[in-house]
Amino acid sequence: MASKQVPYRVRFAPSPTGHMHLGSARTALYDYLIAKKTGGQFILRIEDTDFKRYTPGAEEELINGLRWLGIDYDEGPDIGGPYGPYRQSERKDIYLEHAERLINEGKAYYCFCTPERLTRMREEQQKRKEPPHYDGTCRNIPLEEARERIKVGEKFVFRFKTPKEGTTTVTDLLRGEITVENKNLDDYILVKSDGWALYHLAAMVDDNLMKITHVIRGSEWLPSLPLHAMIVRAFGWVEPVWVHLSIFLKPSGKGKMSKRESADLLKDGHSIFVKDLQNLGYTPEGVVNWVSLMGWSYDDHTEFFTLDDLVDKFSLEHLNPSPAAINFSKLDHFNGLHIRNFTNEELALRIAPYFLKAGYEVDQGSLIKIAPIIKERITTLDEAVGMAGFFFKEEIAYNSQDLIGKGLDVEQTRKILGDSFEILSGLENLNLALAETQLREYVEKSGLSAGQIFGVLRVAVTGQKVSPPLFESMEIIGKEKVIERIKNALEMLS
């Protein structure tokens, strides 16, 4: 009997404040993988208590992004679940109750300091070269007095009463024990004066209520981990396993990606936003494979994974804590790999939207025929349009200069075109084997190279200097159209 796997309950808890980026995608992926692997649940929770930063449409983009990547969640705002609601904006009272509980137990206190006073305080601390921290003005106000002030209508926040002495030790799965001196920790605000909980409180309360066993998140949260552990401990709850994933650095490896740089990236056909990646012709398979390997590895020799492979092979043990620079050329590599792995039917389905977007009228039947000859020539789906658009054009446009092959002059080119026209016209159809045999015989007799002759025909038939294989292409285009295009080319040169 195999040892029993404990099901993990994990959550992806983004705030709807912008576009879904790679870091989020990876966190969600790992959440999904480990939940699936252990037979547990993956929960989507929206952390939307900061209304100032709320971005309309962000939640929808998040959900679409997850869906596109194939990362399904078991509980979430749109599908519900036994521990809802899954939007923090619908859980205000829950947080307030918990904050009150901390107050009653002497583990938190009401603070009446105004934001203005706090900024002034911080400025002075900076002037004195002190680390910014709350000075504790309200820390020792007797509870009775504080309640009176609240009754009178004074504005207040809840602050956590952080011990001033001793140390706090928390264990991160990837890094081991992390110990900090409590005097370096602040009396963090738990609930704002508008009554809304801050992340520190809300997330810990929700994680407990939603029975989260493993908190998997970015390591930008590491500095507040001791606080989070303190809050969990103050409530007397058992801590989840803390897992802080490595940070993604920009391709240069120098710092996190900024807004400005993200925009520049897009010009090169890359992006850190899931939505852009989709538009740029990347496949969910490629993105998932690529992102899974940033900060995690399986073994020495396996790197090609489908989502199902990953469910099978993923484990928290092989996570790497060091920051990772984003490497887009590797994305291209994986994307190409997965495109080549598609069946022709699948590829046809995937590239169709890109043709449509470019204004082409395409049919599935033709795309299936085209799929095998472009498969190994494209790294992104949208490249199919540039590579194979000529199949669907009534008339192809190109520069007549491009017709004239390397080492050839106009006369020679015309002769090639004319002879080819004769040869192909004489054929019953442009059956691949037949056409190629005939044309190769012609090459033999002509004394020219195959490259020269086929090059001329390539431009005449496809309008491109770079195209899928000539004979395969001609067969798909059909005799009539091929002959006509050769004739047009001939006329162009006269």
Add this chain to the structure above:
RNA sequence: GCCCCCAUCGUCUAGUGGCCCAGGACGUGGCCCUCUCAAGGCCAAAACAGGGAUUCGAAUUCCCUUGGGGGCACCA
């Protein structure tokens, strides 16, 4: 400034004291294949940040230095 984290080829990484004068992948260069472009195959260049300590033995353990990153909000 303070706190925390990290440190193997350009990049992503394998490596948990001897199997490593360090393996794989991307990228780069070369060759082969070839109707273009790819794909594919083969080959090559390319790294344990530095210094101590522990040990018979260190990429692997400990300490220091250096470098890099993250965080210091009534944001998440």
